[in-house]
Amino acid sequence: MLFLLPAVASAQQPATAPARDARPTQTGTAVIRGRVFAADTGKALRRARISVAAPELGGNGKTASTNADGRYEIKDLPAGRYTVTVTRSGYVQLRYGQRRPFETGKQLQVNDRQLVDNIDFHLPRVGVISGRVYDETGDPISSVRMMAMRQVFFEGRRRLVPVSGAIPTQTDDAGQYRIVGLTPGSYILRAETRETWTTTEKDVEVVMGYATTYFPGTTVVANARRIPLTVGQEAVNIDFSLVPGRTVTASGTAFDSQGRPLAGQQVMLTQEMRAPGGMMVMSASGGTAIAADGTFRLPNITPGEYTLNVRAAADIGGTIVQESASVPIVAND
Structure with a gap:
């Protein structure tokens, strides 16, 4: 197999401009409180973590933990529409408005100076x-x-x-x-x-x-x-x-975008799994060095699906450019 690195990554990235029109955190007079229970036994749950988020909080959010009676209280909230989430080890995370996992939650309307009481949750066990x-x-x-x-x-x-x-x-x-x-x-x-x-x-x-x-x-x-x-x-x-x-052996050659062998660079073997929340990348071997002529060899790969990855810094007209390439492979005995 052949790696040929594309010259697509620039050596320098422009400075990120500061966020514009970011809403500052507001302080209000409203209160959200309630209790958290185990759905199967009805027992009050201590150490459950309640998180609230709303644009008025400026992206920071607020949190509280339940006491021995499963009670919580979050104060000094500005008026707004809040997403309320509860997590506790050993139990399924729930949002306000959900009766069971995978349902769509809803936002909680809070007015200024309002006491929003009895926002209770019954968490099912995992x-x-x-x-x-x-x-x-x-x-x-x-x-x-x-x-x-x-x-x-x-x-x-x-x-x-x-x-x-x-x-x-x-x-x-x-x-x-x-x-x-x-x-x-x-x-x-x-x-x-x-x-x-x-x-x-x-x-x-x-x-x-x-x-x-x-x-x-x-x-x-x-x-x-x-x-x-x-x-x-x-x-x-x-x-x-x-x-x-x-097991099988993967071998091939690797060059930069100018056709020069990537001598001394490492070819890494990974397993990659894409999911809605991002990508999981797991190392499958310690990798191997690329020889002076650009060849590489990775022995003893167990059967499965993998990705070969290589990264390098190339000098193109006096500018150092970061380059990378990946090739999916299937190892069959």
């Missing part, structure tokens, strides 16, 4: 997926990266994306994992590890690894089994085995 991951012989595997994913409509089509808010996890020494922070919905479970080993086939040493595997033990997303979760549910015993495969 869901959990737990189980074990094994190798092809049934032995548990540690340090396997586990990720809950779901289908969303994004960039004009339905895509499988990582779940925002779920806490990343790895399997322990017994192969056990537990993914928490999940809202009600249907999930696809993804597992991956960079572990490799050497075996002999017909007197030839072959480096093996594990392909990205989806529950219940497939490398094909279309064959993955969905895991449904209701409010506060823990889906247990979601066990499966990783699929082994031969």
Whole structure:
């Protein structure tokens, strides 16, 4: 494969002009208060964090935390339309106007000198997926990266994306994992590890690894089994085995926009996942240096989808220009 860096990034960026017509933070006389409870037990929740935002606050917002009785109060608010959000570890985040996750919230109208009381929230518990991951012989595997994913409509089509808010996890020494922070919905479970080993086939040493595997033990997303979760549910015993495969080597050449070899620069191997909230980039290897003639070689890549990335500073007519390029690859055994 060939990297040819485009000369599109300039050496200097113009100074960012200060924001114009920014609204200063206002101080008022209104008050918002209420209580926060657990939806399943009705128990008052302490340490829940309530955040309010409105244009009149100048983008700063205000926050408060509940006391032992689950009560909160936010004072000195100017009149306006407020977005009120409540978060608490172990529970699903809610906004004012939502009765359940994924519903559209609404803004709270607050007038000057008004006491807006009884703005209460009943937070549902987050869901959990737990189980074990094994190798092809049934032995548990540690340090396997586990990720809950779901289908969303994004960039004009339905895509499988990582779940925002779920806490990343790895399997322990017994192969056990537990993914928490999940809202009600249907999930696809993804597992991956960079572990490799050497075996002999017909007197030839072959480096093996594990392909990205989806529950219940497939490398094909279309064959993955969905895991449904209701409010506060823990889906247990979601066990499966990783699929082994031969590693591959990626090789090619890399040049700058002037056709000069990028000698000494690094080619990095990453996995990139786009989602509505941004992009998740995970390093898949330590990278490799580009040789004097522009060639590079990355051995022992486990089966999966990756992106090769290279960045360099090129001297073009006495101006240092930052250049970069990326190439998607699929590693199949």
